[in-house]
Amino acid sequence: MRGYLRAGYPFLAVESHEEERVLEALAALGRELGRPVRPISVTAARRKDVEHDARTCLDAVSAHPDAAIFVLLDFHPFLGDPIVVRLVRDLRGRLEGRSQSLIFLSPHVELPVELETDFVVLEWPLPDAATLRALLEAEARAARVPLDAELAAASVRAVQGLTFASSRRAFRRALGEPDGLPSGNTEGLVAEKRRILKRTDLLELIDTPPALDAVGGLGALKAWLLEREAGFGEQARAFGLPSPKGLLLVGVQGCGKSLSAKAVARAWGLPLARLDFSALFTYGRSPEQSLRRVLRLAETLSPIVLWLDEIDKVFKSVGEDESGSEELQRLFAAFITWLQEKTAPAFVVATANAVDRLPPELLRKGRFDEIFFVDLPSxxxxxxxxxxxxxxxxxxxxxxxxxxxxxxxxxxxxxxxxxxxxxxxxxxxxxxxxxxxxxxxxxxxxxxxLYRTYEDQIKALREWAKTRARRASTDHGLAELWAGQR
Ligand SMILES: Nc1ncnc2c1ncn2[C@@H]1O[C@H](COP(=O)(O)OP(=O)(O)OP(=O)(O)O)[C@@H](O)[C@H]1O
Ligand SMILES: [Mg+2]
Known part of the structure; x- marks a missing residue:
């Protein structure tokens, strides 16, 4: 944000539920840059008995001669008006000439095409651990609840991923309940987070995933998991190892792909969140935007296991020119870029059934650490x-x-x-x-x-997997079976 303002960008849009916190931060930035921050909302204009509509707000901006950062609060509903859109565009030269910037700030930013290329859309980062720690300490002092370092760290971890305001509410509640933080219990905080995440419907925290010993067979997969577990620690980083990225499990239905995906979290002692890709399309904004938001959320929650079940169902039409919608292509591109470039320890476990539907880019090296093939059990x-x-x-x-x-x-x-x-x-x-x-x-x-019905498909799947995936099973009985199939 500082960079954009300093560089004199005239148009910015910030997506955040935390109006107060963003305005505070902008005010600080404005002081630093010598440009006062002027929040503008249609209701504020009304109080001053001025004619109160979106156009008047923009006229006020236009009439302001000095350097400033205008923050238009919850302005997006008015962007449906073509005159408002035109007025905004007309402001461009003026803003630049007077070292002014105009910022749209609202929980949801969706720009009309006319403005899309003019605006830089920024997402306001969620509060980091240090900020939450300071908040918790202030709240605990106010509630006269003593906290030791361990409990404080656990409490911060429990709310990480929530907004500042939600974290404060969660802390206050947990501090006020005798069987909450005063008795060293952070469960209320975790429950609060789960409740809030639930509302987004995009990321679902899963309470008690199965243990690895609930999975039968699949010895090679289990061995790999145990070997890679250590890859999450500081020591592994110091040793020069990259943080584990993810795992793709492909294979025959009902053979434990989803089960194993969940068990990874328990085996590694990490929280498990399920990301429902198909929900991205029904969330009321562009799926790509929703994805970015949910991935950012996953990163704030990390270290975490992020479970993407049945990705073949979502990505099946990527690459097919007619049916693969542009929206889906963009979503897919955003996802694999993230997968390749993420540095946060959010370990992705994806499962898929119909491999011929998977876009080949997904299978390329560098996306997943390993692709395992889960066959019928020996x-x-x-x-x-x-x-x-x-x-x-x-x-x-x-x-x-x-x-x-x-x-x-x-x-x-x-x-x-x-x-x-x-x-x-x-x-x-x-x-x-x-x-x-x-x-x-x-x-x-x-x-x-089911093999009776799907024999051909299963054989084709095995053939596919031979050159593209590692067998999840260590059992040699399978090797014979495979040999016999040729
Ligand atoms: N290897 C296994 N060990 C123990 N139980 C298993 C195993 N495979 C499957 N099951 C049982 O079958 C259920 C369904 O398996 P799971 O959902 O993991 O299959 P899947 O491979 O994800 O299939 P699909 O492709 O249909 O999604 C599991 O919940 C578990 O009870
Ligand atoms: Mg499954």
């Missing part, structure tokens, strides 16, 4: 997965012959194996006894795996 992996689901339903796997069951479940996915355990439990429950091996056998026998 014999040993099936037995592992069955054991996990028996345990999840409070049954001791040792009481069942998993090797036999697994061998009768050829071509089944993890999701189908889970259904076998559940189906068996239903049978047993119906008959008023505990689960037996027979229940599992019978349900397995009656199950027709």
């Amino acid at each position: 014999l040993a992996e099936r037995s592992d997965i069955l054991g996990i689901h028996l345990r999840a339903h409070r049954r001791d796997p040792a009481r069942y012959d998993l090797a036999e069951l697994a061998s009768s479940c050829e071509h089944m996915s993890g999701a189908e194996l889970e259904q076998i355990v559940i189906g068996g439990l239903f049978r047993a429950f119906r008959d008023g006894r505990d689960l037996t091996m027979d229940d599992l056998r019978i349900v397995a026998k009656a199950t027709v795996p």
